[in-house]
Structure formats: C-alpha cells, structure tokens
Amino acid sequence: MLRLPFVGGYDWPLALRMIGAHAVPGAERLEPDGHTYSRVLTVGTATTAVTVRPERHTILAQLEGPGDGVAQRVAHWLDLKLDPAAQISRFADDPTLGPLVHERPGLRRIGYPEAFEAVVSTVLGQQVSLAAARTFAGRLVAAYGSDAPLGLRAFPRPEQLATGAESGLRSTIGITGARARTVQAVAELFTETGDWPVPVPESDWAARSAQLLALPGIGPWTLAYLRMRLFGDPDAVPVGDLVLRRALGVPKDRDVGPVMQRWRPDRAYATFQLWASTAW
Numbered sequence: 001m002l003r004l005p006f007v008g009g010y011d012w013p014l015a016l017r018m019i020g021a022h023a024v025p026g027a028e029r030l031e032p033d034g035h036t037y038s039r040v041l042t043v044g045t046a047t048t049a050v051t052v053r054p055e056r057h058t059i060l061a062q063l064e065g066p067g068d069g070v071a072q073r074v075a076h077w078l079d080l081k082l083d084p085a086a087q088i089s090r091f092a093d094d095p096t097l098g099p100l101v102h103e104r105p106g107l108r109r110i111g112y113p114e115a116f117e118a119v120v121s122t123v124l125g126q127q128v129s130l131a132a133a134r135t136f137a138g139r140l141v142a143a144y145g146s147d148a149p150l151g152l153r154a155f156p157r158p159e160q161l162a163t164g165a166e167s168g169l170r171s172t173i174g175i176t177g178a179r180a181r182t183v184q185a186v187a188e189l190f191t192e193t194g195d196w197p198v199p200v201p202e203s204d205w206a207a208r209s210a211q212l213l214a215l216p217g218i219g220p221w222t223l224a225y226l227r228m229r230l231f232g233d234p235d236a237v238p239v240g241d242l243v244l245r246r247a248l249g250v251p252k253d254r255d256v257g258p259v260m261q262r263w264r265p266d267r268a269y270a271t272f273q274l275w276a277s278t279a280w
Contacts, residue, residue, distance in 0.1 A: 001060060001061070001062055001063070002060070002061040002063065002067065002070065002071050002074070003055075003058045003059075003060060003061075004058055004059045004060075004061060004071060004074060004075055004078075004080055005057055005058050005080070006057060006058070006059065006078075006080040006081075006082075007057075007081075007082075007083050007084075007085075008082075008083055008084040008085050008106070009084055009105055009106035010054060010059075010084075010106050010108065011104060011105070011106030011107055011108070012035070012053075012054045012106075013034075014104060014106070014107060014276065014280060015078065015108055015110060016030060016034070016035075016037060017280045018110045018272075018276075018280055019037060019110055020037075021130055021279070021280065022121070022125075022130065022133070022134065023039075023134065024117075024121065024134065024137040024138055024141055024155070025134060025135075025137070025138030025141070026138055026141045026142055026145070026152065026153045027039060027040055027137075027138075027141045027145065027148075027152055027153050027154070027155055028040075028152070029150070029152065031051070035053050035054075036051050036052065036053040037051065037052050037053075038050065038051040038052075038150055038152065039113075039152070040148045040149075040152050040153065040154045040155065041070055041073055041113055041114065042114065042154055042155070042157075042195075043066070043068060043069040043070060043073065044068075044069070044195070046065060046066040046068065047065055047146075047148050047149075047154050048063055048064065048065030048066055048067065048070055048149070049063070049064040049065060049148055049149035049150040049152055050062065050063055050064075050070060050074065051064075051150070052074065052078065059074065059078060059080060061074050064149035064150055065148075065149055072198070073113040073114075073198050074113065076111050076112075076113060076198055076199045076232060077110070077111050077112065077113035077198075078108060078110065078111075079108035079109045079110060079111060080108075082108055082109065082269075084105055084106055084107070084108075087101060087266065087269055088101045088102070088105055090266065091263075091266075091270070091273075094262075094263075096248075097263070097270055097273055097274075100273040100274070100276070100277050101273060103277075104273065104276055104277075107269075107272060107273060107276055108272075109228070109229075109268055109269055109272045110229070110272075111198075111199065111229045111230065111232065112198070112229050112230045113198055114155060114198065115190070115195060115196035115197075115198055115200070115230060116155070116157075116158055116186070116187075116190045116195065116196075117155040118226060118229065118230040119186050119190075119212070119226060119230070120137075120140070120155075120161075120183055120186055120187075121133070121137050122222055122225055122226055123179065123182050123183055123186060123217065123218070123222065124136040124137055124140070124173075124175065124179070124183070126179070126217075126221075126222060136173050136174065136175060139172060139173045139174065140155075140156065140169075140172075140173050141153045141154075141155060141156070143168075143172045143173070144156035144160050144161060144172075158186075158187040158188075158189075158190035158191045159187070159191050160187075161183060161184060161186075161187035162184060162187040162188045162191045163184070163188060165180075165183075165184050165187070166180045166181055166184050167180075169183055169184065178216075178217060179217065181216055181217065182215060182216055182217030182218065185215040185216055185217070186215060186218075189211060189212075189215060193211070196208065198230070199230065199231060199232035200230060200231040200232070202231075202232075205227065205231055205233065208231070209223055209227065212226065220239065220240065221238050221239065221240035221241065224236050224237060224238040224239065225238045225241075228268045228271065233268060234265060234266055234267075234268050234269065235264055235265040235266065235267050235268060236267065236268050237256070237257070237260055237267040237268065237270075237271055238271065239253055239256045239257055240253050240256075241271075243274075243275055243278055243279050244256065244271060244274055244275065246278060247274035247275065247277055247278045248260070248274065
C-alpha cells in the first residue's frame with residue numbers, strides 16, 4: 001500500500017468521471033462502490049495492478065505486483081503536485097475562469113501514467129467520439145494485451161504492434177488503414193527508443209515532440225494533447241479541440257489561441273476547467 005499526499009482539496013468524483021470517460025475496457029475498472037479505480041501499470045518489464053482511492057489528504061494505492069516506479073506514475077496521473085488554491089487565486093477574478101474555479105475548486109489535470117498507451121490511445125481517439133475511442137482501445141487490449149492481476153489486461157507492448165501488424169490492426173480493431181499505419185509507426189518508434197519516463201522530463205520535450213510529429217498521422221492537436229496529459233506541460237493547449245472551442249464560445253480554431261493568451265502559462269489547467277464545465 002502506498003500513501004501519496006496531495007495539497008488542498010481534491011474533487012475525487014470529478015476525477016473519476018474524467019478518468020472513466022477515457023477508460024480502456026478490460027484494462028481499467030471503476031469499482032462498484034464508486035470510490036476506487038483500478039488499472040494496470042507496466043514499469044520496465046514488471047506488470048502491476050493498482051487500485052486508488054482517497055483518504056484524508058492522501059491517495060491510497062493498493063498494489064498487486066512490484067511497486068518500483070509506481071508512486072511517480074500515480075502522482076503524475078492524478079496530478080498530486082498541483083496546489084489548487086494557487087490556481088483559484090490566479091484565476092479568481094477572471095470573467096471566464098473565475099466562476100469555474102470557484103465551482104470546481106478541487107479539479108485536477110488528469111494525466112496518463114503510461115507513455116506508449118497514451119500515444120496509441122490518443123491516435124485511436126482522433127476525430128471520433130470518446131465512446132468510439134474506448135471501443136477501439138478495448139478491442140486492441142483484448143486482441144494484443146496480456147493477462148494481469150485483478151482480472152485486468154495489460155496494454156500491448158510496442159513490439160507486438162510494430163512491423164507487420166497493420167492489416168491485423170485494421171481488421172481486428174475496425175480502424176482505417178491510415179490509422180492502423182499510425183499505430184504501427186508509434187509502436188516502431190517505442191520499439192526503437194524504449195519506454196519513456198512518465199512524466200516525460202522537460203529536457204526531453206523538444207526531442208520527443210519532434211519524434212512524434214515525424215510520424216504519419218500525428219499533427220499539432222495530437223502533440224498538444226500529449227504534451228498536456230503525458231508530458232505534463234502546464235501551458236499546452238489542444239487547439240482544434242471541438243469541446244474546448246465550444247466552451248470558449250468561439251467560431252474558429254484560430255480564435256482559441258488569442259482568447260487563451262491571457263491564461264499563460266497555465267493554459268492546461270484552464271483547458272481542464274473548460275472541459276469540465278461542459279463535458280464532465
């Protein structure tokens with residue numbers, strides 16, 4: 001059992017809604033009591049199932065498997081280092097964000113605890129609904145994943161989806177040929193580089209960004225989304241996101257940047273508040 005502290009309030013029901021909206025069937029599970037969440041983490045070659053729940057000013061993480069490196073992954077995933085009071089003070093008088101931070105003072109920027117899973121899941125979610133993205137990821141895990149503790153499945157390893165997997169990905173998951181080629185290209189990249197630390201160190205952001213943008217089918221929106229949720233970039237903003245644009249009430253993607261300029265360097269937090277105001 002790990003006890004991971006956090007500062008200030010934590011809106012756990014909101015966090016579970018955020019996580020659940022993207023949860024991969026078979027690999028993640030919201031427990032019936034509604035207060036605990038379980039998923040699989042792979043650190044190096046070790047597979048661990050982790051179940052998280054809040055207790056006072058800590059997150060309790062029950063582990064089934066090795067614990068090396070898990071605390072850092074969970075802290076990033078659940079944004080345990082954020083000081084919500086500082087964000088509330090920062091945005092309290094803003095005409096757009098002020099009402100939102102007071103309505104959801106315990107909001108956290110939910111991240112990704114697995115790098116390869118983050119990139120593949122984001123690719124599968126391009127230009128489709130959240131429900132469709134979860135369906136695609138669930139099929140991927142069912143077909144290519146492996147058994148893990150708690151009856152869950154581990155996300156596939158990169159080498160399982162690398163060279164030669166395109167036709168199988170297309171038919172098994174039900175995605176287009178172009179999307180399958182992108183998934184395969186991501187797998188080939190991670191096969192070459194090995195797994196990435198989570199969160200991605202800031203010193204590696206430029207190099208990792210360039211590697212991702214060099215892959216077919218990965219553009220600015222995908223990169224910004226990953227910089228926000230995987231890298232931990234506090235100022236990343238996924239221009240091109242329909243929900244974000246609607247929350248801002250602007251007609252064109254090109255209008256998003258100018259409107260959010262005044263929220264730098266905390267535009268990722270602002271994005272999560274805007275998402276929460278309409279989607280969760």
